[in-house]
Amino acid sequence: MSHPMLFPIVLSGGAGTRLWPVSREVHPKPFMTLPDGQTLLHKTYRRALSLPGVQEVITVTNRDHYFRTKDEYMAVQSPLPASYLLEPQGRNTAPAIALAALYCQHHFGPQALMLVLPADHLITRHDAFVQAVQAATGLAQHGYLVTFGITPTAPETGYGYIQVGEPLGQGFAVRRFVEKPDAATAASYLASGGYCWNAGMFCFQAGVMLSALQTASPEVWAAASRCWEHTRAHLPPGPGMVELDAASFADMPDISIDYAVMEKAPQVAVLPCDLGWSDIGSWNALCQLVPPDDHGNRHIGDAVLVDSRDTFIQSEHHLVAAVGVHDLIIVDTADAVLVAHKDKTQDVRKVVQRLKQSGHETYRLHRTVTRPWGTYTVLEEGPRFKIKRIEVRPGASLSLQMHHHRSEHWVVVSGIAKVVNGDSERLVNTNESTYIPAGQKHRLENPGKLDLVMIEVQCGDYLGEDDIVRFDDRYGRTVQTEPGTTR
Structure with missing residues (x-):
C-alpha cells in the first residue's frame, strides 16, 4: 500500500510557565526530561519520523533553541532530512x-500534506496515532482543514473544546470551537458526548491552508507573505536552517491558528481519537507519569516521605524530606524550589509573571545554561565576583569576544584548551591556568576529543551576562543579543 507524501511540522515554542521551575524561558517545556529520560521534543520527533510517507521534518522554533533542537534530532540518527524555520521572537501558532x-x-507544491505537531505533547498510544494520521490525510486530500479531537475522559477546564457536527466518513464537520469552560459547562460537555478536547494538532494541504488564511485573516496572510518574500532570497539550496526575516517577522500579528483560521474557515473537520494524549500542562499531569506508592506518593530523584500521602516530589540535586503533608507538589532545582497544593498547580504561571515583573533571572535561566558549544553553570556569585563551571564539547569554540567591565581567570580542570588572548594563542593543559584582562579580545576552543572542563572566575564592577561584544562566531551570534545569551 502506497502512502501520500507527508511533511510533519513540529511547533517548538512556548515557555511552559506552569511547569516552572524546571521549564524556563531559555529551557522551555519541549526540552524537559520526562521520567523515562527522554524529552518531549525527542518523543515528538521520533513520532513524526515513524509515520508512513514522511519525506522531511520541518521544525519551527526560536533561533536561540536551534542548536539544542538540532542536538536532540541528531541523537535519533534519522536518514530523513530536517529543516528549521527559525523565529527571531515568539508570535503564536x-x-x-x-x-x-x-x-x-x-x-x-500546494498539494503538500502538512501534519502540525506541537513539540510539548505526550502521546502513549502510537498505533492509534498512526491510524488517526492516516484518516486525517484522507480528509485533507479532499480539501479539509483537519483538527484532531481528543476523546475527553474528565470535565477538564484547562482545554478548549470542539463540538462535532455532521459525519464525514471517518471524521466529522466541526460545528463550533469552544473556549476553556467552567467546571459545570465542562461536565455538561462530557455528559453530552458530542465534544472533544482541542489538541492543537492539524492536517491539511499547504495550498488549502494558505487560501483559507487569505480569506479568513488577510492581515496574517499579508504579513506572512511579506516575511516570506524577504526570507526566500536567502533560502539554502536544500533542507537546512532558514532564518526568518527579523524585521518583517516583528510585524506579524500575535494570534493562534484557531482564532485566525480554524474558527472561520468553511471546510473544517475534526477527527475524534483516543491517543493516550496529554499536553503535560501542569505538574499534576507530569506526576501522573510516575507510579505511586501505597500512599499515593510519587517522586523523581532523592526523596523521603514520612506520614505523607498524595504528594509528588522532584529533586534534581538535594535530598528532599516531607513529613506529615498531603496533596502537595514539591519541585527542587539548583536555584529555586516550588511548593504548591495540587489544586493550585495552574497558578504556577503567576509565580513566573511576578518573577518577570521584578526582573528576577529565575524566570528565564537555570543555573546551568545550554549553549551551542556546551554548557556553563554559575557556582557562586557575590559583589564583584562570579564563579562558573564551563564545559566545551570536542571541536566546539566560543566566540571571539571582549568584556568591558570584567576580567576572567580560567583554570582547566580536564581536557585541553586552545586560548586566544589578545595577539597570542596557546594551549592550556589540565591543571594550568590563564588570565584574560578586561577589554582584551579572547576566544576559548576545545581542540581535543574529550570534553573540556574549566573553572572561570570573573572579577569586575559589572558581571551581567550582557557585557559581551562578539567579533567572530561560528554560530552566527556576532550581533549583540538579549541578556542571558552570553558567549
Whole structure:
C-alpha cells in the first residue's frame, strides 16, 4: 500500500510557565526530561519520523533553541532530512503555520500534506496515532482543514473544546470551537458526548491552508507573505536552517491558528481519537507519569516521605524530606524550589509573571545554561565576583569576544584548551591556568576529543551576562543579543 507524501511540522515554542521551575524561558517545556529520560521534543520527533510517507521534518522554533533542537534530532540518527524555520521572537501558532505552509508550497507544491505537531505533547498510544494520521490525510486530500479531537475522559477546564457536527466518513464537520469552560459547562460537555478536547494538532494541504488564511485573516496572510518574500532570497539550496526575516517577522500579528483560521474557515473537520494524549500542562499531569506508592506518593530523584500521602516530589540535586503533608507538589532545582497544593498547580504561571515583573533571572535561566558549544553553570556569585563551571564539547569554540567591565581567570580542570588572548594563542593543559584582562579580545576552543572542563572566575564592577561584544562566531551570534545569551 502506497502512502501520500507527508511533511510533519513540529511547533517548538512556548515557555511552559506552569511547569516552572524546571521549564524556563531559555529551557522551555519541549526540552524537559520526562521520567523515562527522554524529552518531549525527542518523543515528538521520533513520532513524526515513524509515520508512513514522511519525506522531511520541518521544525519551527526560536533561533536561540536551534542548536539544542538540532542536538536532540541528531541523537535519533534519522536518514530523513530536517529543516528549521527559525523565529527571531515568539508570535503564536498562526504566523508559524503560515510560514511553514509557504515553505512547503515553495519546495513541494500546494498539494503538500502538512501534519502540525506541537513539540510539548505526550502521546502513549502510537498505533492509534498512526491510524488517526492516516484518516486525517484522507480528509485533507479532499480539501479539509483537519483538527484532531481528543476523546475527553474528565470535565477538564484547562482545554478548549470542539463540538462535532455532521459525519464525514471517518471524521466529522466541526460545528463550533469552544473556549476553556467552567467546571459545570465542562461536565455538561462530557455528559453530552458530542465534544472533544482541542489538541492543537492539524492536517491539511499547504495550498488549502494558505487560501483559507487569505480569506479568513488577510492581515496574517499579508504579513506572512511579506516575511516570506524577504526570507526566500536567502533560502539554502536544500533542507537546512532558514532564518526568518527579523524585521518583517516583528510585524506579524500575535494570534493562534484557531482564532485566525480554524474558527472561520468553511471546510473544517475534526477527527475524534483516543491517543493516550496529554499536553503535560501542569505538574499534576507530569506526576501522573510516575507510579505511586501505597500512599499515593510519587517522586523523581532523592526523596523521603514520612506520614505523607498524595504528594509528588522532584529533586534534581538535594535530598528532599516531607513529613506529615498531603496533596502537595514539591519541585527542587539548583536555584529555586516550588511548593504548591495540587489544586493550585495552574497558578504556577503567576509565580513566573511576578518573577518577570521584578526582573528576577529565575524566570528565564537555570543555573546551568545550554549553549551551542556546551554548557556553563554559575557556582557562586557575590559583589564583584562570579564563579562558573564551563564545559566545551570536542571541536566546539566560543566566540571571539571582549568584556568591558570584567576580567576572567580560567583554570582547566580536564581536557585541553586552545586560548586566544589578545595577539597570542596557546594551549592550556589540565591543571594550568590563564588570565584574560578586561577589554582584551579572547576566544576559548576545545581542540581535543574529550570534553573540556574549566573553572572561570570573573572579577569586575559589572558581571551581567550582557557585557559581551562578539567579533567572530561560528554560530552566527556576532550581533549583540538579549541578556542571558552570553558567549
